[in-house]
Amino acid sequence: xxxxxxxxxxxxxxxxVSGVDISKPLDEVQVAAIREALNVHKALxxxxxxxxxxxxxxxxxxxxxxTTAHPTVSAVDGAPNVLPVDSERGRAANHWHTDVTFVLxxxxxxxxxxxxxxxxxxxxxxxxSAAAYRDLPEPLRQLADNLWxxxxxxxxxxxxxxxxxxxxxxxxxxxxxxxxxxxxxVVRVHPLTGERGLxxxxxxxxxxxxxxxxxxxxxxxxxxxxTRPENILRHRWSPNQLVLFDNRITQHYAIxxxxxxxxxxxxxxxxxxxxxxxxxxESYSIAGDASHYTSVAA
Numbered sequence: 001x002x003x004x005x006x007x008x009x010x011x012x013x014x015x016x017v018s019g020v021d022i023s024k025p026l027d028e029v030q031v032a033a034i035r036e037a038l039n040v041h042k043a044l045x046x047x048x049x050x051x052x053x054x055x056x057x058x059x060x061x062x063x064x065x066x067t068t069a070h071p072t073v074s075a076v077d078g079a080p081n082v083l084p085v086d087s088e089r090g091r092a093a094n095h096w097h098t099d100v101t102f103v104l105x106x107x108x109x110x111x112x113x114x115x116x117x118x119x120x121x122x123x124x125x126x127x128x129s130a131a132a133y134r135d136l137p138e139p140l141r142q143l144a145d146n147l148w149x150x151x152x153x154x155x156x157x158x159x160x161x162x163x164x165x166x167x168x169x170x171x172x173x174x175x176x177x178x179x180x181x182x183x184x185x186v187v188r189v190h191p192l193t194g195e196r197g198l199x200x201x202x203x204x205x206x207x208x209x210x211x212x213x214x215x216x217x218x219x220x221x222x223x224x225x226x227t228r229p230e231n232i233l234r235h236r237w238s239p240n241q242l243v244l245f246d247n248r249i250t251q252h253y254a255i256x257x258x259x260x261x262x263x264x265x266x267x268x269x270x271x272x273x274x275x276x277x278x279x280x281x282e283s284y285s286i287a288g289d290a291s292h293y294t295s296v297a298a
Contacts, residue, residue: 014233108272121258180288185277
């Protein structure tokens with residue numbers, strides 16, 4: 001027995017994990033229990049974790065190889081696998097996305113650890129794309145099953161370049177310093193559970209074979225199912241917390257609702273496999289080599 005206790009947070013996504021000290025090495029039974037909980041609940045919350053950057057990385061390594069922090073964005077000094085998610089660096093990612101889907105094999109899972117939290121606001125929303133797929137009416141499900149989408153880091157920004165200040169312009173230039181473009185199935189089959197989920201989000205810019213305008217309408221219709229309130233965990237951060245979520249079958253959104261006060265999380269991600277659609281076809285790269293960022297998970 002692992003001794004781990006799992007308490008659901010919402011019907012469709014999220015659970016709180018207790019009965020395990022993730023600052024210490026885990027045994028195989030504990031790792032299997034956490035993996036199973038992640039498969040079922042998609043996002044797991046750990047309280048009072050007592051981790052530093054090294055401890056966060058050690059915990060994540062129980063589940064696979066680490067990616068570096070990001071394909072283009074700089075890491076925490078001295079910790080090449082840790083990405084600072086910092087309000088002072090313009091990282092209030094107030095758009096729905098799945099991490100780094102513009103590369104061939106996006107991370108299988110992500111961890112966020114609270115470093116500095118504002119006195120109000122700053123929640124992270126995490127949505128179940130499996131629940132979204134289950135919600136689709138049959139005609140939309142049949143359509144989605146046969147679609148592929150191009151994901152890119154050079155996506156349609158809400159704020160045009162000419163309206164950015166110097167710091168914001170430099171951050172955007174860094175983010176897009178290598179152009180990545182990858183085609184993924186709109187419906188991805190989870191490699192461990194066989195569940196189907198809508199694999200779209202903010203980096204999905206165009207449906208293969210359709211115009212930009214046609215693509216936007218279809219993606220908006222599908223995305224509306226992902227972001228139904230019933231499919232979302234709204235996580236209000238507390239000090240010393242870690243959230244682990246399955247990047248293969250969720251999206252997330254960092255809400256910019258804290259008046260620019262200090263907010264900092266550290267992100268560590270686990271190398272993932274190449275996505276596969278319902279017919280068994282794998283994603284394929286169109287532009288950009290991400291081998292410096294991630295290995296392909298077995």
